[in-house]
Amino acid sequence: MEQDADYVGKPNVISFMPFFMPAIFIAGISLYFLIEKQAILEVLHNSFINKSGMVPFYVTFTIATFIPALIFALYRINLRYILVPVLSYIILLVVKHKLLNVDFTYQPNTTWIFDNLELLAFIIYSMLSILNTELYRRSHRYEITGVYIKTSAGMFSSKERILILSKINDIAVSQSFFGKIFGYGSIIPVTASGMGMGFNFSAATGGTGMKWFKLPSINLNLTGGHAIQVPKTRTHEALIGIHNHKVTLDFLLDKIGKS
Numbered sequence: 001m002e003q004d005a006d007y008v009g010k011p012n013v014i015s016f017m018p019f020f021m022p023a024i025f026i027a028g029i030s031l032y033f034l035i036e037k038q039a040i041l042e043v044l045h046n047s048f049i050n051k052s053g054m055v056p057f058y059v060t061f062t063i064a065t066f067i068p069a070l071i072f073a074l075y076r077i078n079l080r081y082i083l084v085p086v087l088s089y090i091i092l093l094v095v096k097h098k099l100l101n102v103d104f105t106y107q108p109n110t111t112w113i114f115d116n117l118e119l120l121a122f123i124i125y126s127m128l129s130i131l132n133t134e135l136y137r138r139s140h141r142y143e144i145t146g147v148y149i150k151t152s153a154g155m156f157s158s159k160e161r162i163l164i165l166s167k168i169n170d171i172a173v174s175q176s177f178f179g180k181i182f183g184y185g186s187i188i189p190v191t192a193s194g195m196g197m198g199f200n201f202s203a204a205t206g207g208t209g210m211k212w213f214k215l216p217s218i219n220l221n222l223t224g225g226h227a228i229q230v231p232k233t234r235t236h237e238a239l240i241g242i243h244n245h246k247v248t249l250d251f252l253l254d255k256i257g258k259s
Contacts, residue, residue, distance in 0.1 A: 005143035005150075007251060012184040015176075015241020016137045020130060022072060022081050027126030029065050034119040045106055053104045058093070061119075065089075088125065092118040142239050144248070146255050149189060153236035161237045165256050167191050173249060185245030187252065188238040 033040065037057075044056040066086060073081035096102045096117045102110045113120065135155055143150040152160040168189045175185035235241075242248055 005145055006255070007142070007144040007248060009142045009239070009242045009248070010140045011137055011235060011241035012182060012243055013134070013137060014178050014182045015184055015186070016133060016235075017178070018076070019133050019137075022069065023126040023129035023133070025068065026065060026085060027123050027130070029061075030119045030122040030126065033061055033064075034116055034123070037116070037119075041106065053106060054108075062089070085122075088121070089118060092121050140236060140240075142242060144252060144255065146258065149239070149252075151236055151238065159234075159236045163189055163191070165252075168256060171249070171252070173245070175245070179241070184241050184243050186238065186240045187242065187245055187249055188233055188240075 040060065041057055044060065047056070066082065066089075069085055070082045073079050073083075096114065097104055100110075100114050100117070102108050102114050102117070108115055136153065139155050140153040141151070146165075148165060149163045150160070151163075152158060168191060170190040172188040172190060173185060174188075179185050233240075239245070239248065
């Protein structure tokens with residue numbers, strides 16, 4: 001039965017910073033290389049490694065951009081953060097030097113836009129990613145009534161979860177460092193079926209190989225790890241990054257006690 005919501009909210013913008021950071025970083029590093037391109041080229045041109053046109057510049061940009069992106073992708077356990085930039089960079093260089101026929105030299109004879117195509121494209125892509133993330137954050141809607149918690153999000157498609165208060169048997173509450181500064185936190189309701197729970201998994205892998213005389217080589221790989229079940233869910237399935245979460249928690253507990 002539909003009821004008027006006693007509480008309506010959405011995620012705090014700071015709580016979405018982990019989603020903003022990759023685009024902000026790529027935009028910043030691309031803008032820096034665009035502004036300081038001539039100075040960077042001069043340094044590389046005068047060094048012992050510059051005998052291959054623009055290759056040293058591309059290698060430097062790749063190291064400065066994609067190594068941090070790889071670390072972030074492994075931290076977030078999502079290879080999308082490294083695969084998308086790498087594939088995009090390769091495609092842009094192919095378009096620049098093969099389709100647009102930009103000279104692969106230290107000072108190509110072409111327009112400024114074509115000469116800086118990959119950097120400009122990365123800046124535009126990052127700005128659009130930041131805008132898309134903010135629009136997605138704004139699409140979130142959290143509602144609490146005396147009967148249920150309703151969470152939803154989505155710009156082009158809708159994702160919705162309705163959790164009956166009487167089905168909740170545990171509530172996980174968390175507040176990050178920035179959450180304490182800016183006054184927001186997360187509330188994750190957990191049901192008996194395990195909804196609202198996820199896993200943290202860590203593992204160590206090692207291997208070795210050996211070859212005896214002319215026999216085929218022998219390879220040995222060992223993997224050991226452990227998984228911990230913890231409260232973890234998607235942003236549209238719990239009350240993530242809400243303002244004054246302790247007040248909301250007290251309100252929620254009061255509603256559960258009366259349900």
